[in-house]
Amino acid sequence: MSDSDAGAAxxxxxxxxxxxxxxxxxxxxxxxAGYEMPVQFPPGILKEHQQxxxxxxxxxxxxxxxxxxxxxxxxxxxxxxxxxxxxxxxxKSLPTGRQRYAFFTxxxxxxxxxxxxxNLGDRLLLVVNAATKTADEALLRSNLPDTVxxxxxxxxxxxxxxxxxxxxxxxxxxxxxxxxxxxxxxxNVGGVPCxxxxxxxxxxxxxxxxxxxxxxxxxxEALLADDxxxxxxxxxxDSLRLEAGLCLxxxxxxxxxxxxxxxxxxxxxxxxxxxxxxxxxxxxxxxxLQQLSEGSDRLRVGLLPEGRAPVRAGAQLFQEESGGVAVGxxxxxxxxxxxxxxxxxxxxxxxxxxxxxxxxADVRGKRLPVDVAELPFHKPDYKRT
Amino acid sequence: xLKFTKDHEWLNIDADTATVGITAHAAEQLGDLVFVDxxxxxxxxxxxxxAAVVESVKAASDVYAPVSGKITEVNQAIVDDPSIVNSDPxxxxxxxxxxxxxxxxxxxxxxxxxYKQLIA
Numbered sequence: 001m002s003d004s005d006a007g008a009a010x011x012x013x014x015x016x017x018x019x020x021x022x023x024x025x026x027x028x029x030x031x032x033a034g035y036e037m038p039v040q041f042p043p044g045i046l047k048e049h050q051q052x053x054x055x056x057x058x059x060x061x062x063x064x065x066x067x068x069x070x071x072x073x074x075x076x077x078x079x080x081x082x083x084x085x086x087x088x089x090x091x092k093s094l095p096t097g098r099q100r101y102a103f104f105t106x107x108x109x110x111x112x113x114x115x116x117x118x119n120l121g122d123r124l125l126l127v128v129n130a131a132t133k134t135a136d137e138a139l140l141r142s143n144l145p146d147t148v149x150x151x152x153x154x155x156x157x158x159x160x161x162x163x164x165x166x167x168x169x170x171x172x173x174x175x176x177x178x179x180x181x182x183x184x185x186x187x188n189v190g191g192v193p194c195x196x197x198x199x200x201x202x203x204x205x206x207x208x209x210x211x212x213x214x215x216x217x218x219x220x221e222a223l224l225a226d227d228x229x230x231x232x233x234x235x236x237x238d239s240l241r242l243e244a245g246l247c248l249x250x251x252x253x254x255x256x257x258x259x260x261x262x263x264x265x266x267x268x269x270x271x272x273x274x275x276x277x278x279x280x281x282x283x284x285x286x287x288x289l290q291q292l293s294e295g296s297d298r299l300r301v302g303l304l305p306e307g308r309a310p311v312r313a314g315a316q317l318f319q320e321e322s323g324g325v326a327v328g329x330x331x332x333x334x335x336x337x338x339x340x341x342x343x344x345x346x347x348x349x350x351x352x353x354x355x356x357x358x359x360x361a362d363v364r365g366k367r368l369p370v371d372v373a374e375l376p377f378h379k380p381d382y383k384r385t
Numbered sequence: 386x387l388k389f390t391k392d393h394e395w396l397n398i399d400a401d402t403a404t405v406g407i408t409a410h411a412a413e414q415l416g417d418l419v420f421v422d423x424x425x426x427x428x429x430x431x432x433x434x435x436a437a438v439v440e441s442v443k444a445a446s447d448v449y450a451p452v453s454g455k456i457t458e459v460n461q462a463i464v465d466d467p468s469i470v471n472s473d474p475x476x477x478x479x480x481x482x483x484x485x486x487x488x489x490x491x492x493x494x495x496x497x498x499x500y501k502q503l504i505a
Contacts, residue, residue: 039443040416044416044417045416045417045441045442045443046417046419046442047417049442235416235442235443236442238443239442308419308420309420309422309440310419310420310440310445312445334442334443335419335420335440335442337442342419342420364438364445
């Protein structure tokens, strides 16, 4: 038999501050975005997925990029307005202690990366994808005015996700329990100064904890000392986010997809749309504002394969069971452990993007039926109030 | 007679028919299996042809025909519950039985010691 997932990494891989912890706990290390990361731990992806849905999982996401933007004036609003020239988001009105989802766009309206922007009061904190963090930093350096300062933060990042995450974190940082979804606070976690947001990438309640690298193993072990917390690898991270309908940069969104096509218009506020007080003024604004008013030709949708065979990224979608031309593409797909069946996402023509529309996905030369389905597959349980 | 391939399959050869499965090493490397696609009974394969597909949560992998021959029986139980392959890869997790065309092909297969050295 052959493993089609064999890695082809040749460049030396970097290690995160939690590398020794992963190895000590039996993590199977693979190359991912230039880092040696655990794809799974001994329980395996299915059990790790369920652990996160039912209790809590600890994820090392230190490979992601963390950047801080400050204004020379000291006014956070100046940093916000500068950043707004690169993202179709409302950063100016983002209150202190809150975080928003956004994306960098290019002149064609495509997505260069998706990111989180947090207002820490004296600075903006950006969390960007690992594979794109160097390009993101270069984009910011070449486009932000001299009136703001950009700093790369070489810090670790730990995600603690699942319904029991809050109880585990509260033992080390009691104030964490007072936070709501998308709140961000500077908290002492086990005595270590951390930046904590109540957010994540699993569709569960949870936190992301930015902390000094030299404290990462100590804090991770302290969180793992809770019986409800287990370490989780990248494999379950992917199945969790797919069930939650969350985009993976490079698969579901990239420079060839616009936010409108990707169904991310909820992240573009009224203030940046036509007629808004700061309408446009970001790369690709002409394309994106036009698509916001007229719609796009295609849309990202959820797809449920009828059978048991996973339908994976790259599979072409047809309207006919045989013959015809491909009308869409699967961008993420795999097995959804919480649903006990395969799940997928992909792009289809807008006219066919309604729930229940049947397509046929080409898998190893067979056309397998898949139906358009509402996203997310797994309803999130965030702490909104 | 138990034999192995360098592609991490095992064959239990009894007269002119081999029962075929994937090794414990392969099952562990793949992780939790969620889908198995088996050949039709009666299908004819040459050695090295893709005969079956297994999919873990993460990826799909081919299972090759380790010898040339005709499929005489398949294990529907692993289609219904792919986790059997993870829990008992060398027993209840067998894939198919194949009637050998050329018994000479088995001479190129590995014995258990040689396979253990391969994965050591």
